[in-house]
Amino acid sequence: MCLQLHDAAGRLHTAELQLPAGFPVSAxxxxxxxxxxxxxxxLPGHTLLQLKQQLQQALDSYQALWAQLEDIDRHTQLLDPPQALAHPYASCSRCIALGNGASCQLQLSAAAPRSMPAVVFYGPSSTVARLQAAWYSGAAQQWDEQQSVRENLQEVLQVQLPAPKPGSKRGCAAAASAAGASGIEQAEAAAGSEADDASDDDYDMAGDGACCICYSLHLPDPAHPDQIGAAPSVTCPGASCSRVFHAMCLAEWLGALPTSRRVFDTLFGSCPFCNGPIGVSTRPAAH
Known part of the structure; x- marks a missing residue:
């Protein structure tokens, strides 16, 4: 059975319940x-009313986090593959475009969402170096928790974050647009919006031959900063997909998924875009 609840901001959330044979003695x-x-x-004597109250308390505890994520989703160009945002309210992470072929992965704190997030930059080596210098030299001093994460990013990095494409709704923005539906209809509406935004046109940030995870052509190598990094070397075997990835990016992606499996030096799992089978060697590349 499903239980639907609205949080304090009107967002619709669905919880799936399985009642054991011993209910209500058993949880x-x-x-x-x-x-x-x-x-x-x-506890003994508890009913679905107590369960609903606890769920409501849990939803209330994430209001500040979801407000920050919604601000990011509505005002920046999201680069996360559709599967990464299948449940946008469950993720504290977002990958956003920074312009000039660069992007960054943000990891917000659920407990203190306005605080400085963990950030990883991707893109051309020279651009990444400039962004890292700006971040590590000024973020701690300039970060103002009275402002949103997005506003702080723009000030610290001295960039104007690219806006979403017209009509594009992803992440929390897509979920919010589906809030008028219910149950399966809501899930299908949100998933449909994600799929529509995952068209080839929406992933032209990657450019010809660029990795479709980090959106850069050459992967920076901290051990050899004076050399051009590795180019994408893994291609999705799906005929309708054929997207390319850096071996390291794909290995990190698959390694984080519980459904992936390892056979000797190779990770097997699902393509981040088409969900078809894909594999990547984890053996260190020879320099």
Whole structure:
């Protein structure tokens, strides 16, 4: 069975419940997509009312985080593959375009979402070096938690973050647009919006031959900063996909998925875009 709840900002959330044979003596199993696992406290005499109250409290605790993510999703160009944002309210991470072929991966704190996020920059070596210098030299001094994460990023990095393409709705913005539907209809509407935005046109940030995870052609090599880094070397075998990836980027992506499997020095899993089978060697490249 499903339980639907609105949080304080009107966002619609769905929890899936499985009632055991011993219910209500035995606790129900609850599946809900939140930044942290939901831990149900079940005591003798509890009913679904107590479960709903605990879920509502959990939703209320993430309001500040979701406000920051919604601001990012509505005002920046998201580069996350569709699967990464299948449940946008469960993720604290976003990959956004910075312009000039550069991008960054943000990891917000669920407990303190306005604080400085963890950031990894991708793109041409010279651009990444400039962004890293600006970030590590000025972020701690300039960061103002009275402003949004997006506003702070623009000030610290001295960039104007590219806006979403007209009509594009992804992440929390897509979920919010589907809030008028219910149950399966809501999930299908959000998934459909993600799929529409995942067209080839929306991924032209990668450019010809660039990695479709980090959106750069050459992967910076900290051990050899004076050399051109590795180019994408893995191609999705799907005929309708054929996207290319750096071996390191794909290995990190697949390594983070519980559905991937390792056979000796090779990781096997699903393509970040078409969800078809793909594999990558994890053997260190020879220099």
């Amino acid at each position: 129900p199993a609850v599946t809900v997509h939140l930044p942290k696992p939901f831990k149900l406290k079940w």
